[in-house]
Amino acid sequence: MSKLYLYNSLSKKKEEFQAISAPKVGLYTCGPTVYNFAHLGNLRTYLFEDFLKRILIYNDYKVFHVENITDVGHLIGDMDMGEDKMEAGVKREGKSAWEIAKKYSDAFKADLEKLNILRPDVWEKVSDNIPEQINLIKTLEEKSFVYQTSDGLYFDTSKFPNYNKLSHLPLEDLKEGARVEKNNEKKNPTDFALWKFSSHDKKRQMEWESPWGLGFPGWHIECSAISLKHLTNNLDIHCGGADHINIHHTNEIAQSEAATGNKFFNYWLHGAFLNIPGGKKMAKSDDNFLTLKKALIDKNLDPLAYRFTALQVHYRKPMEYSEEILKQAQEGLNSLRRQFVKLDKTKGEAKVNEDLKNKFLEALNDDLNMPKALAVVNSVFKAKIIEAEKYETLVDFDKVLGLKLEDIIIDDEAKEVSSFDLTEEIKEKVRLRIIARENKDFAQADALRLEIEAAGFMVKDEKYEFKIYRK
Numbered sequence: 001m002s003k004l005y006l007y008n009s010l011s012k013k014k015e016e017f018q019a020i021s022a023p024k025v026g027l028y029t030c031g032p033t034v035y036n037f038a039h040l041g042n043l044r045t046y047l048f049e050d051f052l053k054r055i056l057i058y059n060d061y062k063v064f065h066v067e068n069i070t071d072v073g074h075l076i077g078d079m080d081m082g083e084d085k086m087e088a089g090v091k092r093e094g095k096s097a098w099e100i101a102k103k104y105s106d107a108f109k110a111d112l113e114k115l116n117i118l119r120p121d122v123w124e125k126v127s128d129n130i131p132e133q134i135n136l137i138k139t140l141e142e143k144s145f146v147y148q149t150s151d152g153l154y155f156d157t158s159k160f161p162n163y164n165k166l167s168h169l170p171l172e173d174l175k176e177g178a179r180v181e182k183n184n185e186k187k188n189p190t191d192f193a194l195w196k197f198s199s200h201d202k203k204r205q206m207e208w209e210s211p212w213g214l215g216f217p218g219w220h221i222e223c224s225a226i227s228l229k230h231l232t233n234n235l236d237i238h239c240g241g242a243d244h245i246n247i248h249h250t251n252e253i254a255q256s257e258a259a260t261g262n263k264f265f266n267y268w269l270h271g272a273f274l275n276i277p278g279g280k281k282m283a284k285s286d287d288n289f290l291t292l293k294k295a296l297i298d299k300n301l302d303p304l305a306y307r308f309t310a311l312q313v314h315y316r317k318p319m320e321y322s323e324e325i326l327k328q329a330q331e332g333l334n335s336l337r338r339q340f341v342k343l344d345k346t347k348g349e350a351k352v353n354e355d356l357k358n359k360f361l362e363a364l365n366d367d368l369n370m371p372k373a374l375a376v377v378n379s380v381f382k383a384k385i386i387e388a389e390k391y392e393t394l395v396d397f398d399k400v401l402g403l404k405l406e407d408i409i410i411d412d413e414a415k416e417v418s419s420f421d422l423t424e425e426i427k428e429k430v431r432l433r434i435i436a437r438e439n440k441d442f443a444q445a446d447a448l449r450l451e452i453e454a455a456g457f458m459v460k461d462e463k464y465e466f467k468i469y470r471k
């Protein structure tokens with residue numbers, strides 16, 4: 001079995017992955033703040049994490065995956081100051097904070113489904129974990145890492161050695177960022193809130209009693225509390241977007257290690273940004289963001305074309321958004337589907353080709369080199385092996401790619417059906433019809449179309465090439 005190498009932000013090196021208790025792997029991914037739709041940038045990060053998870057599974061690890069849903073009001077900006085994100089949603093839409101959270105977490109889950117991202121084993125709402133967060137703060141208080149100001153409880157970063165071990169930045173540089181939004185009562189610019197007090201003159205929709213007074217948790221404490229709750233003995237891999245390195249993950253490490261005295265996660269992986277043309281990062285708080293619906297579905301592009309786009313760029317390289325790039329990805333995906341669907345799996349013995357699989361695995365295990373893995377996918381079609389073997393090999397690869405090659409036909413729009421299995425007989429007719437169309441044998445193609453329709457399906461050629469709907 002080939003060794004798996006991952007780039008660890010802690011060491012800034014590719015390291016051979018060693019699980020704490022193999023074959024089990026604990027994976028924690030920072031979840032969304034649900035005050036608005038996820039944008040393509042957020043989704044790029046969830047796609048990268050999905051590739052990682054599928055690669056671990058492909059390497060025979062048993063992954064236990066935990067993700068939070070940030071439904072508690074946090075503040076716009078990383079620095080514990082400014083407007084509350086959930087309350088901003090409330091103002092914008094005239095709904096309660098709980099309704100906003102429900103609306104956008106449902107939308108988030110639907111997006112993941114469309115992108116064929118595997119669900120975590122545990123999805124924890126932050127609002128369901130207030131006692132866990134309070135307990136962790138109590139432990140930090142007992143260990144003297146906490147001090148109180150007029151607006152909340154803060155973690156004293158000067159008491160934690162190596163505070164910058166993840167960011168690798170001199171403290172002055174971290175302080176620079178911290179100065180943007182100033183709180184004069186903080187002892188050190190890098191100190192961060194563990195608990196914030198509700199203000200006396202304004203009732204918050206989301207607030208809780210605590211030993212220190214009515215309020216709400218600071219942003220970073222949630223991920224520490226939730227990951228320690230579920231992954232105590234399997235703190236293997238923690239991921240997020242690159243924007244989390246300097247503040248959110250740095251603070252998670254400081255407070256967790258201060259509380260437990262143990263190392264908090266062995267591997268830290270970060271995905272690079274999706275940028276808009278001009279190089280600026282797509283962000284929720286700016287209005288430059290595009291959702292899956294707006295950028296793909298409304299433009300008659302398959303959401304999986306975005307998955308295909310993400311596969312084409314290494315996760316540590318910035319990716320640029322443009323309509324043209326998405327269209328090209330759709331064409332690339334169509335071409336892959338067309339080649340795949342033409343393979344006759346009854347021609348010869350169906351088995352995975354070991355040589356090609358090893359090449360594929362080598363690319364994956366080199367820190368998720370998906371562009372290289374895609375090159376191996378293309379080489380399958382050209383390989384001098386029987387069609388059934390090509391088919392079987394690609395089905396095996398698709399466990400990682402997640403492009404639903406076998407389903408070719410996914411039904412998003414047709415009423416009430418999200419995806420379904422076509423019988424082998426229908427799939428065969430679809431395959432023959434595509435070949436007939438390519439050979440310009442339209443009489444044969446039409447005859448096959450009628451047979452497909454007689455079985456209760458509807459063929460649409462004008463949209464995705466192989467889209468078939470239930471009638």
Ligand code: AMP
Pocket residue numbers: 030031032033034040041042043044045239240241242243244271272273274275281282283284
């Ligand atoms: P949020 O909902 O803002 O907490 O972000 C959810 C995830 O998306 C986090 O892991 C962020 O690091 C990530 N993220 C935010 N903006 C981008 C972007 N433009 N490109 C890639 N990932 C991003």
Ligand code: ZN
Pocket residue numbers: 029030031223240248
């Ligand atoms: Zn987090």
